[in-house]
Amino acid sequence: MKFSSKTLSLVITLSLLLSCCAEEVQPTIYNDEAISNEDQTSDWLAYGRTHNERRFSPVDDINVNNVADLKVDWFMDLPNDVGLVSTPLVVNGVLYFTGTMNIIRAVNAVTGKLIWEFDPEVGKHIGNKRQIGWAHNRGISFYEGKLFTATWDGRLIAIDAKTGSELWTVVTFDPKRSLYITGAPKVFKGKVLIGNGGTENGPTRGFVTAYDAETGAEIWKFYIVPGNPAAGFENEAMEMAAKTWTGEWWKHGGGGNAWHGFTYDADLDVLYIGTGNGSPWNRKIRSPEGGDNLFLCSIVALNPHTGEYLWHYQTTPGESWDYNSNMDIILADLMIDGEEVKVILHAPKNGFFYVINRKTGKLISAEPFVETTWASHIDMKTGKPVEIEGARYENSPFDITPNPWGAHNWHAMSYNPQTGLAYIPTLHQAVNFSDEGIDLENWQAVEFSGGIGVRMSGAESEPRKYPASLQAWDPVKQELAWSVPQDVFWNGGTLTTAGNLVFQGRSDGKLLSYHAKTGEVVWTYDVGLGISAPPITYKIKGKQYLSILVGFGGGYSRGGPSYSLGWAYRKHMNRLITFSLDGNADMPALPPPFFPKPLVDSNFMIDDALALEGAKEYGKCRNCHGGGMYGGSMAPDLRASLIPLVKETFAAVVRDGARNQMGMPSFPDINDDQLEALRHFIRKGAKQTLPQYEHMIKNMATKEKSKTGTLGH
Numbered sequence: 001m002k003f004s005s006k007t008l009s010l011v012i013t014l015s016l017l018l019s020c021c022a023e024e025v026q027p028t029i030y031n032d033e034a035i036s037n038e039d040q041t042s043d044w045l046a047y048g049r050t051h052n053e054r055r056f057s058p059v060d061d062i063n064v065n066n067v068a069d070l071k072v073d074w075f076m077d078l079p080n081d082v083g084l085v086s087t088p089l090v091v092n093g094v095l096y097f098t099g100t101m102n103i104i105r106a107v108n109a110v111t112g113k114l115i116w117e118f119d120p121e122v123g124k125h126i127g128n129k130r131q132i133g134w135a136h137n138r139g140i141s142f143y144e145g146k147l148f149t150a151t152w153d154g155r156l157i158a159i160d161a162k163t164g165s166e167l168w169t170v171v172t173f174d175p176k177r178s179l180y181i182t183g184a185p186k187v188f189k190g191k192v193l194i195g196n197g198g199t200e201n202g203p204t205r206g207f208v209t210a211y212d213a214e215t216g217a218e219i220w221k222f223y224i225v226p227g228n229p230a231a232g233f234e235n236e237a238m239e240m241a242a243k244t245w246t247g248e249w250w251k252h253g254g255g256g257n258a259w260h261g262f263t264y265d266a267d268l269d270v271l272y273i274g275t276g277n278g279s280p281w282n283r284k285i286r287s288p289e290g291g292d293n294l295f296l297c298s299i300v301a302l303n304p305h306t307g308e309y310l311w312h313y314q315t316t317p318g319e320s321w322d323y324n325s326n327m328d329i330i331l332a333d334l335m336i337d338g339e340e341v342k343v344i345l346h347a348p349k350n351g352f353f354y355v356i357n358r359k360t361g362k363l364i365s366a367e368p369f370v371e372t373t374w375a376s377h378i379d380m381k382t383g384k385p386v387e388i389e390g391a392r393y394e395n396s397p398f399d400i401t402p403n404p405w406g407a408h409n410w411h412a413m414s415y416n417p418q419t420g421l422a423y424i425p426t427l428h429q430a431v432n433f434s435d436e437g438i439d440l441e442n443w444q445a446v447e448f449s450g451g452i453g454v455r456m457s458g459a460e461s462e463p464r465k466y467p468a469s470l471q472a473w474d475p476v477k478q479e480l481a482w483s484v485p486q487d488v489f490w491n492g493g494t495l496t497t498a499g500n501l502v503f504q505g506r507s508d509g510k511l512l513s514y515h516a517k518t519g520e521v522v523w524t525y526d527v528g529l530g531i532s533a534p535p536i537t538y539k540i541k542g543k544q545y546l547s548i549l550v551g552f553g554g555g556y557s558r559g560g561p562s563y564s565l566g567w568a569y570r571k572h573m574n575r576l577i578t579f580s581l582d583g584n585a586d587m588p589a590l591p592p593p594f595f596p597k598p599l600v601d602s603n604f605m606i607d608d609a610l611a612l613e614g615a616k617e618y619g620k621c622r623n624c625h626g627g628g629m630y631g632g633s634m635a636p637d638l639r640a641s642l643i644p645l646v647k648e649t650f651a652a653v654v655r656d657g658a659r660n661q662m663g664m665p666s667f668p669d670i671n672d673d674q675l676e677a678l679r680h681f682i683r684k685g686a687k688q689t690l691p692q693y694e695h696m697i698k699n700m701a702t703k704e705k706s707k708t709g710t711l712g713h
């Protein structure tokens with residue numbers, strides 16, 4: 001059949017109209033109205049999809065009945081990335097995401113073809129912060145043609161979304177300070193807001209700053225904890241907060257850093273920030289005569305235009321356990337006692353699920369969603385937790401659950417208004433806290449060395465039945481709707497859709513979909529590498545896609561207990577993977593989990609006294625190489641590394657920065673004796689853990705054999 005060119009173009013136009021506009025809702029201008037629209041189907045415009053931060057999509061093309069057919073549509077290999085944790089955005093057919101070292105890529109959301117790449121050259125700016133921190137970042141934001149990114153080293157950068165070129169840059173904190181940024185900036189009403197992390201790295205005082213999205217000019221700043229009263233308070237809120245502190249708290253900074261959890265309420269024109277834990281953790285040091293220590297571990301409501309304080313709700317008064325409240329702040333409208341109420345849903349580290357009236361800041365309800373040994377319940381009269389005696393390790397060590405990883409960390413919680421359930425990546429672990437033997441009176445945090453003012457060790461009450469679970473929580477009834485126990489810790493964030501689905505990636509590399517009402521597993525896909533990021537979904541030209549960044553990341557990826565997952569440093573390709581119902585991409589499989597073998601050098605005579613000295617030096621290394629030197633995915637396993645075997649090579653790398661380009665910071669102040677002590681500590685660690693390694697490998701082989709055996713019958 002032959003068409004004239006005129007007929008052909010008519011046919012194309014008609015078919016485009018039929019395929020694209022029947023059900024799709026796409027914004028034309030990407031402003032607050034678009035970001036607030038829960039009904040649009042084409043895009044993923046903000047960290048939590050919309051201003052409500054629900055991570056709920058109304059698109060139901062992929063649903064419980066056909067999700068089993070989900071296949072890889074396209075993928076992008078990211079060979080230089082390590083530990084991907086971020087939420088991509090999709091705007092008008094383009095997928096934007098931030099990777100390791102804050103490199104941003106714009107990709108065609110249908111084909112996966114790279115459009116542009118923006119490298120903020122973090123390596124040039126990072127300086128000392130490389131010693132304390134984190135090459136990963138959780139997200140970017142989009143507003144009226146601009147992308148906003150906040151870099152590890154503390155810059156906030158606006159980028160032209162079309163071309164990937166830089167529009168403006170501001171430095172958000174003193175580069176000499178031991179602060180860093182891992183969070184996504186929050187953009188609203190022509191302003192862009194960012195806070196920072198680093199509470200544990202020095203005497204820090206948390207704050208957030210709002211800038212003009214157009215020019216980068218600073219508009220307002222809000223401090224989270226009060227400074228030295230002698231210097232005068234910035235505002236009445238700080239004066240009020242200071243009454244809840246004792247001693248000379250400002251010498252310790254106080255903490256409260258807002259590194260995650262910013263939500264703009266477009267209905268009420270209010271900004272909520274989730275605030276961090278104390279600096280240091282131990283209140284006996286920070287505020288020796290007690291006190292609630294406002295605004296630590298709170299949700300603080302601010303006037304988004306001026307930064308003026310409106311109200312706060314503190315989840316953990318006088319916190320002493322790293323129970324920050326930086327987790328997701330989700331906005332919902334719930335029917336409570338026959339009335340529709342505008343609420344905040346919040347499940348912070350401390351293990352309680354909070355429903356808060358967002359007009360008044362009043363607590364509506366709070367119930368524990370995990371075992372909580374630090375507090376029995378929340379007193380609804382005072383809105384405060386009723387603590388268990390001894391929980392503040394007053395006179396003796398105390399087993400605490402949740403532990404400082406939290407009952408829920410930054411891995412995204414989602415909320416589905418159709419099922420009325422919140423989906424929480426939940427953690428279950430205990431720890432023993434003790435400050436016995438610490439000189440509380442003279443303790444002082446030092447910039448870049450930091451400290452927490454308390455010691456942690458394994459809890460006698462471990463293990464729990466399972467380390468993690470995916471929990472569906474009913475915020476109206478304040479009870480568990482369903483729970484799926486997981487035998488691996490530190491799993492990814494969740495996405496929920498009108499297709500009656502919940503998606504979550506796990507740290508063992510499995511991406512799963514669950515029936516949103518029952519928790520039944522309806523789809524599983526093995527991506528071959530641990531997942532920490534949350535999936536997103538979008539719809540272009542009648543086709544729904546599901547995208548996720550793959551790469552094991554975040555605090556738990558730096559080794560220690562995560563060693564047994566086998567996601568050794570740079571052994572597995574990090575990827576961006578996009579699925580669809582008719583996908584047919586041929587994605588090469590990744591190698592199996594890899595476990596670095598500790599090297600034992602029989603010629604190296606280990607000096608126990610030197611090794612003990614080296615253990616102290618190792619404090620500088622553990623932020624990346626992990627406690628106990630078990631390597632994770634963030635940095636090499638030092639026990640297996642060849643570099644410490646040769647004195648000169650070791651000095652070149654540790655002191656002189658020979659591997660700076662690879663991400664290894666230099667420690668110019670370290671002397672020969674300290675370097676030698678470290679070498680002895682590493683060799684001793686390798687020797688001591690070799691039998692453990694051999695035992696583990698043997699166990700795995702036995703397990704594998706029995707598996708094959710079963711399959712053989």
Ligand code: CA
Nearest residue numbers: 199277322324
């Ligand atoms: Ca913390």
